[in-house]
Amino acid sequence: MTDAAELHSLTGKLLAAHPPADTDRGDFLKARFDAGLAWVHYPAGLGGLDAPRSLQAVVDAELAAAGAPDNDPRRIGIGLGMAAPTILRFGTREQKERFLRPLWVGEEVWCQLFSEPGAGSDLAALATRAVRDDASGDWIVNGQKVWTSSAHLARWAILIARTDPDLPKHRGISYFLCDMTDPGVEVRPLRQITGEAEFNEVFLTDVRIPDTHRLGEVGEGWKVAQTTLMNERVSIGGARLPREGGMIGPIARTWRERPELRTHDLHQRLLTLWVEAEVARLTGERLRQRLVAGEPGPEGSGLKLAFARLNQEISGLEVELLADEGLLYSDWTMRRPELVDFTGRDAGYRYLRSKGNSIEGGTSEVLLNIVAERVLGLPAEPRNDKDVAWKDLAR
DSSP, X not given: OOOHHHHXXXXXXXXXXXXXXXXXXXXXXXXXXXXXXXXXXXXXXXXXXXXXXGGHHHHHHXXXXXXXXXXXXXXXXXXXXXXXXXXXXXXXHHHHHHHHHHHHHTSSOEEEEOOBTTBSSSGXXXXXXXXXXXXXXXXXXXXXXXXXXXXXXXXXXXXXXXXXXXXXXXXXXXXXXEETTSTTXXXXXXXOTTSSOOEEEEEEEEEEEXXXXXXXXXTBXXXXXXXXXXXXXXXXXXXXXXXXXXXXXXXXXXXXXXXXXXXXXHHHHHHHHHHHHHHHHHHHHHHXXXXXXXXXXXXXXHHHXXXXXXXXXXXXXXXXXXXXXXXXXXXXXXXXXXXXXXXXXXXXXXXXXXXXXXXXXXXXHHHHHHIIIIISOOOOOOOSSTTSBGGGSOO
């Protein structure tokens, strides 16, 4: 088994052969992937070395100290946090070899075609159809997806669609890898309360997907999607942060730098939120350590719940602390950004954008059910549609 000493040696060889100061960024990232230092716990030949996940920190620290470029993880977060682990678990060898390298290097951005206008909280009720073309074996997809982050940048999408309407809603779904440049894929911006359009709606009209781009067995898309969703919630709520990283950082700096804004009540509330943010950060670290032993579980839903609540409460307190200044908003320009930048913008942006945190990545209401049933073991809510064919459900 690869150990820390061997990883140290391999990282040194990578830096010697490709000095960051003299090597093109893309070439360095490709060399890092090929050396197995992209995600060390992945299999050899797919960016890893079959090493313990915990040893990734050894590589990352040494490369950061040497000034090596990263792969801009915030820009390609959907690919790294959702598409890659799903492809790794359910993909064929050919799919893994085709998609994982350009995904990690950042040559190909990914998006997630899951939610629909009539299937958000109840995702399994999705209506986008994929029908098999008997002549070619391809799948013809028609439908609409919504709230799709990065669709305007993406080359590829992870897509779930209904392949058998005669089965109950969870059992008639299949999972596909969709080329966003194919004919019939139309991306339209959704302007948000922040003024920009980071989300999109995507219309699929007779989009042809080869069967070789199906992930998992026909009809088992919901099972495959669970891997994506569990990883999504960990990646949203459990990102690695330093102390006072994330939303608590800007308000803590303002508190220290602007003593004239302080009141006793605001002090008490800030202390409470600071402690809760630190607890959430340490819980995320603990969850990442547990990932060493296997796949992410439903505990990630609890972390994502805390992430949404804390972001909204902290940003609300920040606006209140700033008083009149908190009512200002710097820029309503309509643009389609490459990433969400909570800490690089002003307090007004943080306050408005955090409203979406309790919706994206699974609504807080749905996640509360998951925590209740799958973490706490409470009785499931009654469901009268569990064994009813999707085509017979009221819509």
